[in-house]
Amino acid sequence: MSKRRSRAQGNLCAQRVRLGRALQKPPMTQEDLARKLQLMGAQDMTKLIISRIENNQRHVYDLELSILAQALNVSMEWLVGEAAENDYPAR
Secondary structure, eight states: OOOOOOOOOSOTTHHHHHHHHHTSSSOOOHHHHHHHHHHTTOTTOOHHHHHHHHTTSSOOOHHHHHHHHHHHTOOHHHHTTSSOGGGOOOO
């Protein structure tokens, strides 16, 4: 019996990162998010990296997922789509 592995394309949080930025008051640009992440210690998170994440061109590591959730003030569960879209915390 052969084992088949499924290959996930992109990442689980792409749409939610974009949505999380848009729901900020005022809405947050990719540059704003990158700057905030850098201030939080994620020095390698640039606008280009955020763009690639949102366009499913770059995978997100677990530590990055955690800091993205903190920067957007959401849970990691919401960020990966395990919580309903309307469960976004009101600000």
